Amino acid sequence: MxxxxxxxxxxxxxxxxxxxxxxxxxxxxxxxxxxxxxxxxxxxxxxxxxxxxxxxxxxxxxxxxxxxxxxxxxxxxxxxxxxxxxxxxxxxxxxxxxxxxxxxxxxxxxxxxxxxxxxxxxxxxxxxxxxxxxxxxxxxxxxxxxxxxxxxxxxxxxxxxxxxxxxxxxxxxxxxxxxxxxxxxxxxxxxxxxxxxxxxxxxxxxxxxxxWFPRLRVIEWKKLSNTRLWVLRMMLTRMSRKVRAVVREKSGEDAALWRMFDPDFKGKVEVVACADSEEGFNLTISDNFxxxxxxxxxxxxxxxxxxxxxxxxxxx
Incomplete structure (x- = not known):
């Protein structure tokens, strides 16, 4: 360790x-x-x-x-x-x-x-x-x-x-x-x-x-869903290993993780299938646990x- x-x-x-x-x-x-x-x-x-x-x-x-x-x-x-x-x-x-x-x-x-x-x-x-x-x-x-x-x-x-x-x-x-x-x-x-x-x-x-200090912003305490914790690399899910999570604006465009916490965020975290050559998200983040x-x-x-x-x- x-x-x-x-x-x-x-x-x-x-x-x-x-x-x-x-x-x-x-x-x-x-x-x-x-x-x-x-x-x-x-x-x-x-x-x-x-x-x-x-x-x-x-x-x-x-x-x-x-x-x-x-x-x-x-x-x-x-x-x-x-x-x-x-x-x-x-x-x-x-x-x-x-x-x-x-x-x-x-x-x-x-x-x-x-x-x-x-x-x-x-x-x-x-x-x-x-x-x-x-x-x-x-x-x-x-x-x-x-x-x-x-x-x-x-x-x-x-x-x-x-x-x-x-x-x-x-x-x-x-x-x-x-x-x-x-x-x-x-x-x-x-x-x-x-x-x-x-x-x-x-x-x-x-x-x-x-x-990294200039990048830091206040994010108030709030309860997060499993999917949000997953995309933040803070939990491993029981989902298929061939899927990944992405943050998307209401328009469908990909968004940065911090956007989830913005009061004006109307999008959501989506679970999408991985491409054939892409490693599943659980495997990608497993070293984080x-x-x-x-x-x-x-x-x-x-x-x-x-x-x-x-x-x-x-x-x-």
Whole structure:
């Protein structure tokens, strides 16, 4: 695996720490501490798995009655259903998301939807303008935070705005399910939520610091369809490998990816057949994803309750 770009060697850093930071928008836990119990219906779970085209081999399972986010069976990890809603996450993870989890030493279940939203917004903003997203560039815009046992990110003071922070993401801790740990495809760890996170002060990003900065524009947070995530190289579909996705104006002319986010865009993303000599889009973009090892996915998992603090994780 290629190493993610190192934010601490990025041009323009001022390493002078200021004060501890914490996320402000995270909601509290259950009365008396701990996580609230499951309130995602079985029908809601089934519809979610179908809607997001969850690969069957990833072994997504519905929790038992009374389960919480810390009750994943042995060999499985917790996933928050909201990740696959407004947060626009799909599996397999993209290389960018996997690299980010590894760089910040976060387990995916320790991220709140507020943090995942910023991660995926950054990713589709970069891809809309043909910029390859990296951990180092994400770090230029966002400071990691922790609150109520979950990690998130907020915009750095003075950094260019990329999105308006989400509001109204409630009850997400009650909407949980489990997938095989090997499906994550990242070498993730559990970070200590009691560690103090110090504010990092860096120079404001501007023209001349990075060559792609003049191309960047604000793209507000929004929920995207599977096809839009596909054309943005942020998911693999279950479609035929001999098709591709294109953005087209209402006139039928091809359009740049960023046009999908313009208020005056009246076109759509279309799925078209590939020419005989053309490689299907899934094959073209497959290197953009951290695919789990087939052998790891086929390992027979132990029965009974387990704990999510010792996941079985494999990647390539």
């Amino acid at each position: 290629a190493e993610p770009s190192n934010p601490h060697t990025a041009e323009g850093i001022n390493p002078d720490p200021l004060s501890p930071v914490a996320a402000e928008e995270e909601e509290g836990g259950a009365p008396g501490g701990g996580l609230p119990v499951l309130k995602l219906s079985k029908a809601g779970f089934d519809n979610l798995i179908t809607d997001v085209q969850m690969p069957q081999e990833y072994g997504a399972v519905y929790p038992q009655e009374g389960d919480t986010g810390v009750d994943a069976p042995a060999g499985y990890v917790t996933m928050w259903a909201e990740f696959f809603g407004d947060c626009n996450l799909r599996l397999p993870l993209t290389v960018f998301v996997a690299d980010l989890l590894e760089w910040y030493k976060l387990h995916i279940s320790q991220l709140s939807p507020f943090g995942m939203t910023r991660i995926r917004n950054f990713e589709y903003t970069c891809r809309a303008f043909d910029i390859e997203p990296t951990v180092g560039d994400f770090w230029r815009f966002y400071q990691m935070t922790v609150s109520m046992g979950f990690f998130s990110f907020h915009q750095r003071d003075g950094s260019p705005k990329l999105m308006t922070p989400p509001k109204g993401i409630t009850k997400w801790k009650t909407k949980v399910f489990y997938i095989k740990a090997a499906a994550i495809g990242a070498e993730v760890t559990f970070r200590n939520v009691t560690d103090t996170i110090i504010t990092e002060t860096i120079s404001v990003l501007k023209v001349g610091v990075v060559d 951290r695919l789990p090892e087939l052998e790891a996915m086929e390992v027979e998992l132990p029965q009974g309750k387990g704990t999510i603090d010792k996941p079985l994780l494999f990647y390539k």
